[in-house]
Amino acid sequence: MLVFSTSSSGYLRHRMEWKTLGPGENFLDLEPAYSELERARIVIVPAPYEYRTSFGKGTRYGPEAILAASAHVETYDEEFDRELCYELGLATLAPLKLEGLYDEAALAALEAVVEHLLQSGKFVVTLGGEHTIALAPIRAHLRHFPRLSLLQLDAHADLRHTYEGSAYSHACVMARVLEFLPPERLVQVGIRAVAREEMEVIRRAALRTLFATTLRASGPEWYTTVVESLGQEVYITLDVDVLDPAQMPATGTPEPNGLWYHELIELLRRIRQSGRRILGFDVVEFAPIPGLHHAALTTARLIYKALTLALTPCSPSSSEPK
Ligand SMILES: [Mn+2]
Numbered sequence: 001m002l003v004f005s006t007s008s009s010g011y012l013r014h015r016m017e018w019k020t021l022g023p024g025e026n027f028l029d030l031e032p033a034y035s036e037l038e039r040a041r042i043v044i045v046p047a048p049y050e051y052r053t054s055f056g057k058g059t060r061y062g063p064e065a066i067l068a069a070s071a072h073v074e075t076y077d078e079e080f081d082r083e084l085c086y087e088l089g090l091a092t093l094a095p096l097k098l099e100g101l102y103d104e105a106a107l108a109a110l111e112a113v114v115e116h117l118l119q120s121g122k123f124v125v126t127l128g129g130e131h132t133i134a135l136a137p138i139r140a141h142l143r144h145f146p147r148l149s150l151l152q153l154d155a156h157a158d159l160r161h162t163y164e165g166s167a168y169s170h171a172c173v174m175a176r177v178l179e180f181l182p183p184e185r186l187v188q189v190g191i192r193a194v195a196r197e198e199m200e201v202i203r204r205a206a207l208r209t210l211f212a213t214t215l216r217a218s219g220p221e222w223y224t225t226v227v228e229s230l231g232q233e234v235y236i237t238l239d240v241d242v243l244d245p246a247q248m249p250a251t252g253t254p255e256p257n258g259l260w261y262h263e264l265i266e267l268l269r270r271i272r273q274s275g276r277r278i279l280g281f282d283v284v285e286f287a288p289i290p291g292l293h294h295a296a297l298t299t300a301r302l303i304y305k306a307l308t309l310a311l312t313p314c315s316p317s318s319s320e321p322k
Pocket of ligand 1: 131285
């Protein structure tokens with residue numbers, strides 16, 4: 001167990017004790033030599049927060065199901081001939097205990113953890129939980145990388161000012177983000193269910209929102225459109241409902257006409273090829289369906305592939321696949 005005392009930044013107001021998970025429990029089922037927090041470049045932070053889900057429930061069980069499925073993900077990546085987890089080390093924190101913490105209190109608890117990890121030079125992946133929880137890693141990353149662009153992969157715009165009486169609903173998370181992020185730095189992709197109120201925000205703020213219908217109508221140029229809308233530094237908030245329900249049924253509010261897995265990966269590949277840097281990401285809204293193994297495995301695989309793409313530098317002179 002690693003014990004962190006109060007940091008100089010003041011973000012850790014309490015003495016915190018973080019446990020990491022060992023083999024059999026951690027992401028990819030890694031031996032301690034590759035999953036110790038101190039040596040790992042990558043840290044998975046399970047944040048099973050669920051308080052205000054509105055339709056299908058179960059995101060609180062998401063991290064656990066993703067970790068269990070990840071034991072069956074191949075650690076070798078044939079595209080890059082790498083085994084990232086052994087080269088860089090990958091630690092998984094024990095799921096954060098967020099019971100009894102709601103809204104800003106839950107966000108503050110997670111933000112303190114992410115803040116500390118970023119200060120230690122880690123690449124952080126947060127596993128939700130409902131989308132609201134992504135506010136914490138987004139804020140922490142923006143503090144560390146003040147110029148970052150935010151790529152939101154989602155079926156929903158999440159731009160309602162409030163929803164069901166709360167400003168902290170998963171349906172409002174991007175409205176909260178726009179209270180501290182300049183609107184031109186938000187790029188939304190895959191959106192296909194919006195309220196009139198949200199459409200007004202999109203128009204008024206001239207948001208870079210790529211609707212699924214537009215994406216389908218535009219052919220493969222959409223990748224370029226998205227990549228060129230992003231700055232050089234990118235944080236990704238990935239709501240698994242961006243994927244088509246045929247591939248990703250295990251989410252609270254599945255919507256038809258979603259992205260396919262290979263399209264999502266191709267977008268990340270294009271971001272890498274453009275020389276832009278992916279600085280961190282979160283994966284939220286996965287709500288496991290018992291017995292439906294493919295959805296959990298798809299999510300685990302997506303995370304590992306995204307890590308490989310984010311952490312394999314793209315150098316023009318290299319012989320790596322372009
Ligand atoms: Mn969302």
